[in-house]
Amino acid sequence: MEEYKKVLKKREKLCLIFAIILLPVVIATCYLFFVMDSVLTGSIIAGFFGGMLNGIRAGFGLAALIVLSMRAFQYHKAVKDDNKMKKYYIEEYDERTIALNQLSSKISFNIILYTLLVVCVITGFINSTISLTLLAVSAFIILCKAIIYTIYSKKI
Amino acid sequence: MKNNIKNNIKVLRKEHKLSQEELAMAVKTTRQTITSIEVGKYAASLPLAYKIAKYFGKTIEEVFDFSEMEDI
Numbered sequence: 555m556e557e558y559k560k561v562l563k564k565r566e567k568l569c570l571i572f573a574i575i576l577l578p579v580v581i582a583t584c585y586l587f588f589v590m591d592s593v594l595t596g597s598i599i600a601g602f603f604g605g606m607l608n609g610i611r612a613g614f615g616l617a618a619l620i621v622l623s624m625r626a627f628q629y630h631k632a633v634k635d636d637n638k639m640k641k642y643y644i645e646e647y648d649e650r651t652i653a654l655n656q657l658s659s660k661i662s663f664n665i666i667l668y669t670l671l672v673v674c675v676i677t678g679f680i681n682s683t684i685s686l687t688l689l690a691v692s693a694f695i696i697l698c699k700a701i702i703y704t705i706y707s708k709k710i
Numbered sequence: 711m712k713n714n715i716k717n718n719i720k721v722l723r724k725e726h727k728l729s730q731e732e733l734a735m736a737v738k739t740t741r742q743t744i745t746s747i748e749v750g751k752y753a754a755s756l757p758l759a760y761k762i763a764k765y766f767g768k769t770i771e772e773v774f775d776f777s778e779m780e781d782i
Contacts, residue, residue: 650743
């Protein structure tokens with residue numbers, strides 16, 4: 555449990571560091587969204603899409619900031635409370651949860667790869683650039699899997 | 711996704727007057743995992759099976775029934 559305590563402390567620090575880094579970015583995007591938006595826009599369509607993009611950026615930034623702060627607070631509380639820390643440890647290292655994550659990742663990977671390959675073939679008839687890009691992405695995914703598989707086959 | 715490994719965890723749990731949550735905490739797993747093992751939806755790993763058996767003071771074979779497991 556002492557090792558896990560160290561891990562939680564490290565995570566708390568990382569969350570705080572990322573939150574501090576993110577804070578000026580969020581302030582800047584919010585400023586762009588609320589103040590600069592009307593200045594930057596030339597037409598209604600450009601204004602709409604510009605505003606939408608700024609809104610998405612500000613929203614995601616703000617959400618990430620809130621999640622990071624909450625996580626840091628959770629870890630801080632868990633480090634001080636042994637029962638809470640034990641609960642987090644059990645939830646994190648529960649073998650069924652790990653098995654579920656592995657299974658869902660495996661299935662998602664296969665779905666993504668086969669969809670990419672099918673779309674790659676279909677777009678080949680319409681636009682060769684898109685098709686080649688998708689082919690390159692598929693090849694990269696397959697290459698990554700092959701490399702990781704080789705590394706782990708030597709480890710296990 | 712049923713597996714062919716039956717077990718008598720539920721019976722042992724009742725004998726020891728334990729809830730799923732209490733057993734889960736004792737063997738450092740979640741209540742959901744114990745539920746899934748009891749109903750046969752999930753096959754426990756060897757370390758977890760050993761922990762459960764040890765907790766009840768039994769051997770793995772006394773807790774888990776491998777007789778219906780398919781031969782390869």
